[in-house]
Amino acid sequence: MSNTSEDNITVRFVTENDKEGWQRLWKSYQDFYEVSFPDDLDDFNFGRFLDPNIKMWAAVAVESSSEKIIGMINFFNHMTTWDFKDKIYINDLYVDENSRVKGAGGKLIQFVYDEADKLGTPSVYWCTDESNHRAQLLYVKVGYKAPKILYKRKGY
Amino acid sequence: MSNTSEDNITVRFVTENDKEGWQRLWKSYQDFYEVSFPDDLDDFNFGRFLDPNIKMWAAVAVESSSEKIIGMINFFNHMTTWDFKDKIYINDLYVDENSRVKGAGGKLIQFVYDEADKLGTPSVYWCTDESNHRAQLLYVKVGYKAPKILYKRKGY
């Protein structure tokens, strides 16, 4: 068996046919964050991903050999007062537990960087729980920690 | 003279007439953050604040007696995959050095909360430098610190 396992993964935008595969990861992702969204939020999101007029996208990491979807990344565009150009926020990133050592996470983030460049909005950022050290092992390689504190309105 | 100085401050959306007052604070704010934006970014932002079709707004805190603009808050709407409803991000908050003890900061944030409620997008959040303790003395009263770390793409 080849040991260059990173060659087995490709990343592409979702299509209609990916909804089930994306949904499976989206549910595992909710379990990880101990949240529970209604199913029609899945539909709403997927509709936005496929709508060319809405600047929200999802990409999936696919195991080439099996065609199985093993990772997802959801991201969208938003304005900023600090620049003429908008920014890209990575809202969600999740890779199948069993597929964690194949570099899918890094490939998904790189896909977003590449798309952000094509869109002319190369500034990409995201958040993670301060206790998520596994994720941060990747994040420090592909990005850097900003010296910022996030505040939220009470109750939100 | 009355010592209920909070009564001297009203908060309202910017109008065309506020551009100079807003710009003065916007420049002091840049000095505080040690950044320097081009003047046409000021114009671009102010245009967006006044455009009813763009969900980016600015409000100012006005000292009722002098009609002087002593504080500004810039905020905008963006999507989220975690909800049908959008969120409101407070991009900038700045109060004149000399006017810091009059509660303008808290009033500006409350104005955004009220507007966010009217818009049906009550989830408001913002960031601050982890070293900005003065600001955080206010933020812990009107909000709470989320246990999140912010990561950015290298070079951005």
Added chain:
Amino acid sequence: MSNTSEDNITVRFVTENDKEGWQRLWKSYQDFYEVSFPDDLDDFNFGRFLDPNIKMWAAVAVESSSEKIIGMINFFNHMTTWDFKDKIYINDLYVDENSRVKGAGGKLIQFVYDEADKLGTPSVYWCTDESNHRAQLLYVKVGYKAPKILYKRKGY
């Protein structure tokens, strides 16, 4: 009345006569941290402060005009594997609520720096709650935040 209020404060090591004044602040300090120590811990600590063979000390900030103790700082020496010289840890710092704007906190810390230098153990450090922004307004002036996370054994 003079407005150079910092001249009204002197800092010195505790003596036996200071026990009551120190204890009053030590109790307010416990209230602030929402802890409650037994009274014999006060006695144990004060005994250690006065014992020339034990490298634990306390100093108080005294309002010269009234001779009132308005602030306390407790500190001790400990080893380190990173140096031949020991380090000084500031365990407690507390200034009376009503006396907060007279620079007592900074003077207390400077006293520890000076004593640490005399002892040949100039490396001084301390901790604070991440939410204690008032204290950190002072700390960033007299020290710097180390990029460290503190971990404790569960249950301690």
Added chain:
Amino acid sequence: MSNTSEDNITVRFVTENDKEGWQRLWKSYQDFYEVSFPDDLDDFNFGRFLDPNIKMWAAVAVESSSEKIIGMINFFNHMTTWDFKDKIYINDLYVDENSRVKGAGGKLIQFVYDEADKLGTPSVYWCTDESNHRAQLLYVKVGYKAPKILYKRKGY
């Protein structure tokens, strides 16, 4: 070959014979932290570890089959104003790169917990760089993150 590799590791206090093995790890540890201590600090530390009158200790993790030292932990006792009982601070923890997946880190920390209990000073704590996510993957299992910020005197 057995795959219960955790059985291959025992943890014990250092003896004179361990100095070379401990030193090898101590040097790798300095490389990791990008510091460089003089050799006589090694001697000073090792002397303190072996001196029954000095409350500074070192333990090593030994691969039973090869008798090779693959990990070290250095810890010491210090006072606190918050308790009659002293505390134990873990100053250094380092496990050989090649031996990282055998549970040596967790075993070394557990050894310190057990010794701390025997000494009647069960409160154990330590620090790590906020960017050391690999270490924190272990630390969150054996301990918890305290909501504290560490401040140091400028220049130290």
